[in-house]
Amino acid sequence: MDSDADPLTAKTPVINLSAGENDMTWDAGINNPAAPIGALGNYVWYDQDKDGLQDPNETGVPGVTVTLYNASSTPIRSAITDQNGFYSFPNLAPGSYMVGFSTLPPNRGFTIPDAGGDDATDSDVSTNIVLGAGDIPLSGNIPFVTLVAGEYNPTLDAGLVVQFPTSVTMLQANAILQGNVTKVSWTTTDEKDVNNFTIQRSTDASNYQTVAVKNAKGNTNGQTTYSILDNVVELMELPVIYYRVIANDIDGQQSMSNVVSVRPLQGDDAVQIYPTPFTNEFTIAYPSADDGILSVTLTDVLGNIITKKTKEIVSGTNTIMIDQLNSLAKGTYFVKIVNETSGEQYIKKLLKK
Numbered sequence: 001m002d003s004d005a006d007p008l009t010a011k012t013p014v015i016n017l018s019a020g021e022n023d024m025t026w027d028a029g030i031n032n033p034a035a036p037i038g039a040l041g042n043y044v045w046y047d048q049d050k051d052g053l054q055d056p057n058e059t060g061v062p063g064v065t066v067t068l069y070n071a072s073s074t075p076i077r078s079a080i081t082d083q084n085g086f087y088s089f090p091n092l093a094p095g096s097y098m099v100g101f102s103t104l105p106p107n108r109g110f111t112i113p114d115a116g117g118d119d120a121t122d123s124d125v126s127t128n129i130v131l132g133a134g135d136i137p138l139s140g141n142i143p144f145v146t147l148v149a150g151e152y153n154p155t156l157d158a159g160l161v162v163q164f165p166t167s168v169t170m171l172q173a174n175a176i177l178q179g180n181v182t183k184v185s186w187t188t189t190d191e192k193d194v195n196n197f198t199i200q201r202s203t204d205a206s207n208y209q210t211v212a213v214k215n216a217k218g219n220t221n222g223q224t225t226y227s228i229l230d231n232v233v234e235l236m237e238l239p240v241i242y243y244r245v246i247a248n249d250i251d252g253q254q255s256m257s258n259v260v261s262v263r264p265l266q267g268d269d270a271v272q273i274y275p276t277p278f279t280n281e282f283t284i285a286y287p288s289a290d291d292g293i294l295s296v297t298l299t300d301v302l303g304n305i306i307t308k309k310t311k312e313i314v315s316g317t318n319t320i321m322i323d324q325l326n327s328l329a330k331g332t333y334f335v336k337i338v339n340e341t342s343g344e345q346y347i348k349k350l351l352k353k
């Protein structure tokens with residue numbers, strides 16, 4: 001057994017490691033009783049399979065701030081993990097030390113500590129874990145270790161795992177009537193341990209019944225869109241049908257979407273748009289049960305917004321005019337009407353002549 005560490009800096013020469021490699025052959029000996037300096041370190045890595053172990057295919061995490069605390073929990077030094085995820089605190093007198101990790105990459109938490117029974121290949125962060133928004137850790141510490149004279153302890157490691165905010169960050173629903181079938185679609189952002197979705201329907205916006213259950217992807221980074229079809233042939237005489245989507249987590253936690261609606265009856269108490277096709281302008285007659293805010297967005301078939309208007313509405317029928325459309329090219333457009341107060345949405349295809 002040799003010693004690779006420089007006795008003054010307690011650093012080894014530059015070691016070239018390929019991604020994920022954790023070279024255990026670099027050791028620091030205790031062969032210099034005249035200058036018994038200690039050191040500790042040394043690794044922060046992505047624990048991709050979340051087993052708490054440093055596996056050969058897993059890579060280091062650069063840029064993590066590591067803080068060294070003395071026996072009275074006072075921070076005395078800090079370091080940043082290098083491009084391979086390594087850090088070290090050389091030149092340490094014998095004593096008790098604690099190491100903390102902060103400035104983690106976005107949406108990362110700490111993996112399970114002390115897995116597998118080998119301190120050289122596990123993660124040790126288990127105390128002082130400070131949680132931020134969405135219960136995602138901001139920082140966490142390894143419990144105190146004692147360094148004897150000249151000891152080098154490279155086993156103080158931190159494994160990071162993907163951790164998204166609880167449930168889903170956002171659950172946005174939409175509904176559109178296609179003949180006798182409602183297409184209910186919804187978009188999630190950053191799912192975390194979502195089991196499935198319950199799609200519910202109501203005819204009075206108060207009592208809901210489940211009409212479908214759809215399995216979730218479970219864990220996602222970014223947006224995912226789902227949809228189901230609901231046959232409403234027996235409900236076509238109703239003025240309005242409401243829907244909502246509930247995300248069910250594995251642990252039973254739930255998140256609910258906005259309420260959306262479709263209006264099978266294009267009668268007196270439903271949204272009317274005239275004239276269609278339109279030329280320079282069209283008017284929307286929107287019956288509302290309550291006071292609120294209505295937004296109207298006109299888009300082309302690609303979803304590009306032509307114009308958007310917002311208006312305060314009152315209980316009863318409200319009209320809102322979209323004008324100055326003369327210069328618009330002939331063709332198909334969509335108008336999306338959203339009751340910003342109740343969450344109801346209504347989408348209608350329009351023709352410009």
Ligand SMILES: [Ca+2]
Binds near residue numbers: 048050051053054
């Ligand atoms: Ca692992």
Ligand SMILES: [Ca+2]
Binds near residue numbers: 113115118119122124
């Ligand atoms: Ca351990």
Ligand SMILES: [Ca+2]
Binds near residue numbers: 118119121123155156
């Ligand atoms: Ca360890």
Ligand SMILES: [Ca+2]
Binds near residue numbers: 156157
């Ligand atoms: Ca290590």
